[in-house]
Amino acid sequence: MSKKLLALSMTVFAGASLVHAATMTRQEYNDYRGWQLPEGENGNDVGYIIEDRAGKKNTEELDGFVQWLPKDEFLRKFSPAETPQDRVRLEQRELYTKLDALENFLDKGQPSFINDEQWEQLNFQSKAMHTYNQILLNRLELFKEEV
Template structure:
């Protein structure tokens, strides 16, 4: 096995395990503690949305795991121009997620092939742009 370290941009909201289960409309399993502190995490760097209220994939993370893995970007020494890059990537990924979801609709299917092709090209360019922004964000950590 090889060891990896990842960099992701996420959105998060403090929430107990019970609150997360309630939010999702799920029953808390009998062997889990609903009072466990944690976070609802929305991955904005990819992953198919699994809840219609969110553009990205959501899950729940225990507080200790979350806090070892993620740090707030604001207040951690990122200069404003670097913070803007992270925000730009977040906004771009939200738009890309919506475009990819549009591809699954009847409206998209009813468009002429030339327009569908242009939209697919748009998605490819957006994905490439997102990858460049990700490289820049990773480099920010190497510069500190």
């Protein structure tokens, strides 16, 4: 696959960081890198070539850190982030995860290592996060209405 064709076929995804990725079999990735497929590996395994442009360049063809992940592992780590709807959905999911963790912590009661002022701020933070979460949910509903 040419550099230009590969670059055009890549889509933005979000995980721990934003990456560009395209579907590619294990064999295609090994061919791309100029490597021999290791014995015992299935070249037909479907996965994704990933370019993390924030990472250290490790190929001549692309500008970021390039690696390959099997499809299942990739989909556990990354979600599409191409459209505004994708990005709001991702933001809401990440916020909900943080809010859930904070609520679980608050439900246990104030621990001795947190003073009253900090505890009060954590409760304010929870309320603000609830409001923020509701705004994101409302935006997602508005996206549905626009279709």
